[in-house]
Amino acid sequence: MTSKGPEVSEPLIRLEHVTKQYHGVKEPAVRDLSMDVQPGEILVLVGPSGCGKSTTLRLINRMIEPTSGHIYYEGEDVTKVDPNALRRRIGYVIQQVGLFPHRTIAENVATVPKLLRWPKKRIKERVDELLELVSMDPSIYRDRYPNELSGGQAQRVGVARALGADPDVLLMDEPFGAIDPITRDRLQNEFLRLQSELRKTIVFVTHDIDEAVKMGDRIAILREGSEIAQLERPEVILTEPADEFVENFLGSGAVLKTLTLRRVRDIELAPMVTLRKPVHRGQALQAMSDAGVGTAVLLDDQEHPLRWIDERALNSSERAIESAGRPITVQVQPEDTLQDALSAMLTTSSGMAVVVDARGKYLGGCTIESLASLLLTAGNGSSSS
Amino acid sequence: MEGISSWFEYLSERWDLVFTALGETLVYVVTVTLAAGLLAVIVGVATRHHAFSKELSLAIASVFLTIPSLALFTIFIPLVGLGFVPSFIALFLYAILPILRNTTAGLEAVDPSVLESAKGMGLTPGQTLMQVQLPLAWPVMLAGIRVSALLTVGISAIATLVAGGGLGDFIKSGLARLPLPNSLEAIWTGVLLSVLLALAIDGALLILGRFTTPSGIRGKSKSA
Numbered sequence: 001m002t003s004k005g006p007e008v009s010e011p012l013i014r015l016e017h018v019t020k021q022y023h024g025v026k027e028p029a030v031r032d033l034s035m036d037v038q039p040g041e042i043l044v045l046v047g048p049s050g051c052g053k054s055t056t057l058r059l060i061n062r063m064i065e066p067t068s069g070h071i072y073y074e075g076e077d078v079t080k081v082d083p084n085a086l087r088r089r090i091g092y093v094i095q096q097v098g099l100f101p102h103r104t105i106a107e108n109v110a111t112v113p114k115l116l117r118w119p120k121k122r123i124k125e126r127v128d129e130l131l132e133l134v135s136m137d138p139s140i141y142r143d144r145y146p147n148e149l150s151g152g153q154a155q156r157v158g159v160a161r162a163l164g165a166d167p168d169v170l171l172m173d174e175p176f177g178a179i180d181p182i183t184r185d186r187l188q189n190e191f192l193r194l195q196s197e198l199r200k201t202i203v204f205v206t207h208d209i210d211e212a213v214k215m216g217d218r219i220a221i222l223r224e225g226s227e228i229a230q231l232e233r234p235e236v237i238l239t240e241p242a243d244e245f246v247e248n249f250l251g252s253g254a255v256l257k258t259l260t261l262r263r264v265r266d267i268e269l270a271p272m273v274t275l276r277k278p279v280h281r282g283q284a285l286q287a288m289s290d291a292g293v294g295t296a297v298l299l300d301d302q303e304h305p306l307r308w309i310d311e312r313a314l315n316s317s318e319r320a321i322e323s324a325g326r327p328i329t330v331q332v333q334p335e336d337t338l339q340d341a342l343s344a345m346l347t348t349s350s351g352m353a354v355v356v357d358a359r360g361k362y363l364g365g366c367t368i369e370s371l372a373s374l375l376l377t378a379g380n381g382s383s384s385s
Numbered sequence: 386m387e388g389i390s391s392w393f394e395y396l397s398e399r400w401d402l403v404f405t406a407l408g409e410t411l412v413y414v415v416t417v418t419l420a421a422g423l424l425a426v427i428v429g430v431a432t433r434h435h436a437f438s439k440e441l442s443l444a445i446a447s448v449f450l451t452i453p454s455l456a457l458f459t460i461f462i463p464l465v466g467l468g469f470v471p472s473f474i475a476l477f478l479y480a481i482l483p484i485l486r487n488t489t490a491g492l493e494a495v496d497p498s499v500l501e502s503a504k505g506m507g508l509t510p511g512q513t514l515m516q517v518q519l520p521l522a523w524p525v526m527l528a529g530i531r532v533s534a535l536l537t538v539g540i541s542a543i544a545t546l547v548a549g550g551g552l553g554d555f556i557k558s559g560l561a562r563l564p565l566p567n568s569l570e571a572i573w574t575g576v577l578l579s580v581l582l583a584l585a586i587d588g589a590l591l592i593l594g595r596f597t598t599p600s601g602i603r604g605k606s607k608s609a
Binding site: 061063083085086088094096097098099100101102103104111115145147158161162164171 | 496498499500501502503504505506507508509512517520521599600601602
């Protein structure tokens with residue numbers, strides 16, 4: 001299979017008219033669902049509870065058998081193959097992790113390679129490699145037991161275990177759902193970094209639209225019976241919701257969520273008035289009034305931003321100008337999201353954020369006006385569609 | 386003090402009888418616990434997915450335990466005669482319930498998410514049973530085995546009434562000769578050696594548990 005990007009390649013997983021009907025239940029849990037998953041993408045299934053998203057996920061590795069329809073994996077109909085052999089080729093991560101409590105971390109991670117009868121040496125190398133990958137020092141954690149781990153650590157091991165035999169596909173069922181918000185955010189970021197290296201094909205279930213927007217290359221918003229309300233890239237879903245159901249599901253903050261999708265480098269940086277030591281009060285005031293701004297940025301010799309200098313600091317300060325104004329504590333980099341930029345702006349009184357490069361050198365400014373105009377365009381796009 | 390020295394004198398004159406009786410009781414404990422354990426584990430495993438047959442097997446095993454021991458030891462005599470066999474059958478029937486109940490409870494207590502992840506990684510049901518369910522249920526099962534072993538030590542004293550031997554022989558002969566000389570010493574021999582044997586077996590199984598319980602789940606074995 002040649003893969004040059006999601007658009008031109010064959011789907012890795014294809015669901016064709018899949019229905020799951022439970023005995024004694026009138027409405028099917030999944031009704032006539034057809035869906036393609038492209039190689040290397042994170043496809044997020046999101047929807048209200050009871051919409052059948054977990055059932056859909058579990059149909060793919062045949063934890064649940066479909067009532068009718070076909071599921072293709074790399075072009076092969078897997079509705080008839082040995083389900084155990086299939087599951088060994090597909091990584092599976094669940095919310096409760098489900099580590100084996102009687103086995104060490106290393107033994108847990110080695111589960112699938114052992115089932116596949118890898119040689120001992122290869123398994124050991126693989127385990128250490130995987131633990132490193134999920135930032136768990138093998139020399140510390142290899143021989144520990146799951147009951148010694150925090151929730152976040154346990155799920156890192158859960159991910160490492162799912163990657164055990166290097167499967168092409170990962171199925172993740174609310175993997176970060178039971179983890180506290182701060183750790184969850186960190187795990188999400190680490191997982192995205194991991195994914196940028198591994199390029200696995202991932203189907204990711206969540207009920208949290210923010211997580212869906214953050215993690216998904218594409219998002220499938222599902223309504224009851226696992227019916228696809230909309231399947232699109234996150235920015236399209238946020239700005240052009242297909243119908244009222246999607247709009248309601250996104251909630252009122254949909255436009256704000258687009259801020260997490262765009263990076264600071266995507267917007268044009270606003271030039272700011274910069275001052276260098278030694279600062280001449282008159283020149284500084286002149287430059288600020290020429291530019292029509294009330295605040296300037298003081299840089300050091302290496303172009304590192306130091307302080308916000310405003311007119312009041314220039315006029316009333318008894319002290320040297322270099323120590324006037326407020327220190328710049330928060331800076332943003334081009335890779336940061338616009339949401340990061342917004343929160344940086346809100347910590348300054350000026351409504352501006354300083355953008356620096358990776359070495360901390362001044363690049364430009366980012367103003368609340370530039371964000372507002374961006375949001376307004378997005379909002380108009382949504383109402384006109 | 387005089388009682389104790391006269392008891393030691395009693396013992397020293399008949400070590401051979403003491404060891405024979407002790408050996409007979411030990412044989413009951415080992416064979417009964419093994420046989421009942423095997424049956425109980427097989428039944429417990431076989432019925433783990435079927436609520437009805439699980440409850441039925443537990444109910445049957447409970448019925449055995451409610452039959453008075455004197456009756457249960459004697460009802461098999463017409464079929465199998467006197468001696469070891471009727472005693473073994475009675476003790477075997479008694480010993481099933483504690484192990485069966487704990488096997489069932491131990492298997493039920495395995496975290497469903499552990500089973501979900503085992504299945505999701507492609508362990509077959511047999512592999513899941515051998516590699517996950519039984520090891521996790523083992524501490525609870527072993528607790529049941531300990532109860533059955535101790536139960537067998539105690540109840541095997543009845544075996545003497547159907548000519549089954551064991552430490553009960555001393556108790557029976559002492560009771561029959563009361564208040565003649567050495568009758569109390571005989572009763573004490575049967576009782577104290579039964580208690581000591583029970584403590585020794587309990588200790589041995591406790592140590593076995595230490596060695597066979599994976600350290601990741603140690604400290605949880607006291608439940609059920």
